[in-house]
Amino acid sequence: MKHDFPSLINSTSNARLKTRYLAVSHFVDSKNHLEIAKYLKVSRVSVNQWVKAYLDNGLEGLQEKTYSGRPHRLTDEQKSQFKEYVVEHAINKNGGRLQAKDIGLYIESNFDTSYKSQPSISYYMIPL
Structure with a gap:
């Protein structure tokens, strides 16, 4: 070889x-x-x-092995929608910024799922 x-x-x-x-x-x-x-x-x-x-x-x-961990709660389409939301609302025009609790509420109200911990929510923010 x-x-x-x-x-x-x-x-x-x-x-x-x-x-x-x-x-x-x-x-x-x-x-x-x-x-x-x-x-x-x-x-x-x-x-x-x-x-x-x-x-x-x-x-x-x-080569990398595929991992069989828990499947994502959001579909690829939902992740894309979520990304648009975060980019659009990351910085508030009146000051302040988007926080994990705001993101959690958005996910819960738009995707019929919830995250109980901030690290779980932060996971979705990393690829942005």
């Missing part, structure tokens, strides 16, 4: 995947796992897992 790791690293914008490619690139260049871990500031266990995944499955083994 011979791959052009510098090109692979430059071709992706996924930071996690870049780190995996870089780790395996150093491994292919005969660096030991501890050196790689220190250089990349990750755990040696992670380097071991990435190298094993690469040796067992090639580049496919380094």
Whole structure:
């Protein structure tokens, strides 16, 4: 398995995947796992897992796995509508700004769902 790791690293914008490619690139260049871990500031266990995944499955083994966590409460269309609301109301013309409690009320009244904690609401604000 011979791959052009510098090109692979430059071709992706996924930071996690870049780190995996870089780790395996150093491994292919005969660096030991501890050196790689220190250089990349990750755990040696992670380097071991990435190298094993690469040796067992090639580049496919380094790809992101799909996560099966709880599904989002809002659909993509609702997220888009929500984003428009936040952008439009983020800064009040009369002063002040949009707060998590305002966002919670908007979600509850427009999407028939509610969030009981601020971190859950803040999650939707991150990609904005």
